């Protein structure tokens with residue numbers, strides 16, 4: 574975890590030096606464990622997590638906001654963790670109203686494919702969130718929060734847009750097989766087009782441990798569905814053994830595009846035919 578903090582702090586410094594107002598880090602930036610027991614044992618309460626405190630210091634020192642995904646224990650402890658997304662502002666402060674808990678948990682069984690793919694059961698270790706968190710103001714626009722597997726569900730994206738989001742974030746640790754199926758790129762573009770929001774998707778990339786590899790390909794998509802920046806997916810050598818060094822993707826969020834695309838292609842919902850979300 575201290576290595577992850579050091580890597581994140583390096584990215585904070587580089588992003589600030591490049592003039593960025595905000596840095597978007599992936600889901601589970603604190604650690605990716607190799608067993609459910611390890612996932613549970615490493616989770617630290619946000620208020621005294623050295624990982625969070627270290628990022629708060631870095632945000633303040635470099636005057637930059639940070640959006641970061643991590644694990645935290647439930648309160649009271651329940652033998653489960655929460656998959657959490659935090660916004661740390663440029664003064665290093667955490668706002669309770671920006672703390673999102675992942676709604677949809679990722680259960681995957683690709684054991685019947687050739688060659689056999691992974692079996693994952695996030696619901697064994699994780700307690701899902703119970704609400705869509707209203708978008709909040711940030712120096713780059715109004716942010717609607719989602720995490721990784723939430724990407725497969727259009728309802729929260731539509732709801733977040735209706736609540737005023739201009740940006741949707743999908744910090745992720747996507748699996749290699751589902752990334753290779755094209756789901757990652759397709760869904761990010763689809764959510765951008767459907768919600769007419771910017772989509773910012775910071776992704777874990779490369780090998781974490783014996784059992785886990787992440788697909789990568791951090792991406793930024795405009796509200797028109799154009800990919801304006803990406804970092805590339807894990808290469809096959811890295812998939813086998815390689816650890817990827819963290820990379821930075823610099824981009825401008827032009828909020829004018831949000832207004833323009835919504836004016837050009839109005840999406841009037843038929844709530845007389847189906848329920849409003």
Ligand SMILES: O=C(O)CNC(=O)[C@H](CS)NC(=O)CCC(=O)C(=O)O
Pocket residue numbers: 600601604605606612656679693694695721722725745746747748751752756
């Ligand atoms: O495990 C942790 O510690 C952090 N959490 C994750 O990495 C989560 C749950 S396993 N990953 C995903 O949701 C990937 C979804 C995905 O790959 C898809 O929808 O295809």
